Amino acid sequence: MNTVECDGLNFNFPDAIDVFKFDEMDKTKQTFHCGFMKAVDIVAVFKDYSVFIELKQHKQDLYDFYNTSDIAERTTRFNKLQDLKRELVLKYRDSFLYRYAEKETDKPIHYICLLTLDNALNGHIAGLLNKEIPVGKPNPRWKKDIVKSCKVLNFKMWNRAFPKWVVTGIENS
Numbered sequence: 001m002n003t004v005e006c007d008g009l010n011f012n013f014p015d016a017i018d019v020f021k022f023d024e025m026d027k028t029k030q031t032f033h034c035g036f037m038k039a040v041d042i043v044a045v046f047k048d049y050s051v052f053i054e055l056k057q058h059k060q061d062l063y064d065f066y067n068t069s070d071i072a073e074r075t076t077r078f079n080k081l082q083d084l085k086r087e088l089v090l091k092y093r094d095s096f097l098y099r100y101a102e103k104e105t106d107k108p109i110h111y112i113c114l115l116t117l118d119n120a121l122n123g124h125i126a127g128l129l130n131k132e133i134p135v136g137k138p139n140p141r142w143k144k145d146i147v148k149s150c151k152v153l154n155f156k157m158w159n160r161a162f163p164k165w166v167v168t169g170i171e172n173s
Contacts, residue, residue: 006041007055012166018045022052022095033102037094038087040111049108049148050099054091056084057116064121081121085128088113092133096146108148114158114167126152 003012004019013019023039024031033039042053065077092111099105111133115122129135129150136145153161 004042007057009055009167009169011042011044011053012168013044013046014164016044016046019043022098033098037097038090039098040091040095043095043099045104045107049110050104052092052095052109052111054088054111054113055115056088056113058084060117060121064118081125085125085132088125088129089132092129092147092150108145111147111150112158113150113152115152115154117154119154119157122152122154122157126150 002014002016002019003010004021006021020031020043021041022031022043023041026032040052040054044051044053062077062080065074065081068074068077096105129152133147133150135147135150155167158167
């Protein structure tokens with residue numbers, strides 16, 4: 001099955017081997033994984049790699065610390081952005097641990113955060129995530145990447161970057 005529904009959106013990955021809602025809360029479903037740690041929303045498995053996808057639909061004003069002159073509001077928004085970043089890091093790390101325990105980390109993993117924020121905020125978050133997860137092999141002793149790549153995109157950038165991976169039910173944010 002190459003499609004999955006998540007938060008009212010339908011994701012289609014025509015070249016995937018398997019796609020499923022990873023943050024499954026229904027204990028009767030085969031993809032339920034105990035639920036005591038954080039989890040990304042979707043896992044898509046391909047022949048040579050896997051993709052973890054986290055979806056967040058938030059209003060820009062909650063995090064846009066660039067566009068406010070009020071110091072208290074700027075601090076509040078910046079702190080909320082830091083909280084979002086921490087959550088995205090934990091979602092990846094815990095999902096990696098789940099997949100490791102399932103012996104499903106033998107392929108490179110790419111992490112995509114699909115957020116409803118503008119490119120500037122997404123770029124800021126991407127820079128932070130790339131350091132904190134971390135992407136690649138930051139130490140010469142490491143023999144394997146924890147994550148091969150990490151992208152933070154909005155729906156417009158998703159459509160440009162992944163034209164074959166169609167998402168329906170979305171507004172053109």
